[in-house]
Amino acid sequence: MKEELHIQFENCFGIGKLDHLFDFSISNSYLIYAPNGTMKTSFAKTFDLISKNDSKQKPSDRIYKNRITKYEVLIENKEINPEDILVINAEDNNFDASSKISSFLASKELKQEYDSIYKELNDNKVEFIKKLKIISQSTDCETEFINTFSEDENANFFEVLNQQIINLKAKFEKFDFRYNDVFDRKGNVKKFLDKNKTILDQYINDYKNIISKSRFFKDSTDNTFGTYQANVIIKSIEDNSFFQAGHKFVLEDGTEIENVENLKSIIQDEIQNILNDEKLKASFEKVDKAIGANAELRSFKNVLEKNNLILIKLKDYEKFKQEIWINYFSEIKEEAIELLDFYKSKKARLEKIISDAKKEFTLWKNIVTTFNSRFHVPFKVNIINQEDIILKQETANLNFDYSDRGKEPIKQTRDNLLSILSKGEQRAYFILHFLFEIEARKLKQSRDLLIFDDVADSFDYKNKFAIIEYIKEIHEKNDFKVIILTHNFDFYRTITSRLYLNRDVIYMTTKNSENEITLHKGEYVNDVFSYFIKKFKKEKFFISLIAFVRNLIEYSESKNNQDYLILTSCLHRKEESENLLAKDIFKIFQKKLIFLKDKAIDFGEENLIQLIIKTADSIKSDDSNEIALENKICLAVAIRLETEKYLINKLPDFDLKAINKNQTQVLFKEYCKKYPDSQNSLKIDKVNLMTPENIHINAFMFEPLIDMSMIHLMNLYKEIKSLN
Known part of the structure; x- marks a missing residue:
């Protein structure tokens, strides 16, 4: 049976238009890689505002406010319930789900009975406090009374009254001051x-x-x-x-x-x-x-x-305070006894409910235990006053023990803890609250929609894998529908492999000039280098391998290696560059890549520089795949070569052999000295800004390449070609 989620967004923050159908009958989770500035934040923010259902806070275009906004989210052609959406963003430091702990009473009947007893007790206490307030004229009778007789800030009003009831008097003193x-x-x-x-x-x-x-x-x-x-x-x-x-x-x-x-x-x-x-x-x-x-x-x-004689009593300030409250309570002694008797009549049943609930109440303990074991942070989390959480129906108190350099742990308040944690450690803290919220939502059994908004960003590797493990556990169960958003390419690939996601539920996003968002089938979930090697017969992949193999030689051998120098000549205009043939480069590939040892290419006799320019021209003229790495690498190499061609022509007396490294930069500086007023300097400066990461694929991290806009690269290529 299909379980389709249909999203239609128009003019929602940075999203001009997005129309997509997710079928959660084929997978509990979808993964979306969105390069920076594409749609990730706008997507998450739109869902977050839908979930809050606040008439004063709705998705919109915050700049062009006259644009008509549409934000329709349908589940099986019915509008989604806003309460069934949760956006998990570790930057949200206002989110606090610790109150959800009390909802982990798995037995609905126990919870209902507890709520009923608690309401009766609370109603009776409120009426009693009203009378006490008239007598004392105190602004907060309950807190003042508890603090007078107990140093425990979590003390129960009824228990403190039970301790003091024997001190109430039939004959009492009245005081004429507030x-x-x-x-x-x-x-x-x-x-x-x-x-x-x-x-x-x-x-x-x-x-x-x-x-x-x-x-x-x-x-x-x-x-x-x-x-x-x-x-x-x-x-x-x-x-x-x-x-x-x-x-x-x-x-x-x-x-x-x-x-x-x-x-x-x-x-x-x-x-x-x-x-x-x-x-x-x-x-x-x-x-x-x-x-x-x-x-x-x-x-x-x-x-x-x-009455200045009151100073005599104030000699023992705390004793006089206690005396005052005993007299206040003595004035309504019968009501106090009646309230306490009612509490005692209900207390036994409450304790029985708590006892029964404890058998079903291990879930939140497991959350804290798992968090402490998985996340590598300098603090441990505890939940204190566990029984009071039920008895008093109050928000759970999360207790934090901070420790470093092997010293004894020191308890920290929430605010103080956050002030000393790193950005990544703070995100781990906020993730903990979302874990409580997620567990509480499981009890609804309504398959809520979870949007994970780059939850591993700023995490170190240990903590990144900790959150991935959580997501994996959620994915493997059938409790939620999940959409995972990221602009981190490493996280994208890791989620794909750890969750064993089918290629049909993995997307990469692109955005056109109208800010219309398209979700494409996800690419590069496996080793990109291996993928390029297998496609070596196609010119684009052959050219892209130059940067990979050059880096491979740099890491495994030396920059002085002859093959390394030849491959460098493919990326810069050297004297030897103009005479290089594709087959010369392929021979180097065959020496370094065993897979290519007995292989051949059809374009071996072509001049390498001309092959690169011809291939770049074909990409420029096509409606090219916005995501394809091979297109971006080819364009980047061609842009570099065309730029240096222009600069060398403008600097005919400059000795190229004197340049040991950073040739494009050196030529550009000389050009600026000779032509300080040239309007073309801005175009060439863009080359230095946009192309290095695409040509020097250090550590085989491809995020800069994927994030780079094909439109920007093609426009830059046209500009540089026009110079020549």
């Missing part, structure tokens, strides 16, 4: 208290000195009897029933108290005595002056102006 006015998020109050410890200690000592003389309040090493304790007593006897029963209070100095009003009066007098104490006032003025110098403490200053 929580964040004293316990501010930036920690300015804490910094102030630490910085001004001396004057605060003076204030507290003066306070204790006054208390020691009070007939009512007392402060001892073990316990304190202060305003809070006095108010508790007043509340408990406010209806006077205590006194009506015949009881009374007798203070330490013998003073008898027989009614509530009398008690209140004594307490108020004692408080005023404390507040009006001149020494204590002087101590507080020092504190007040220090606060006044800090604009960020304005709210805290207002709190102290209402």
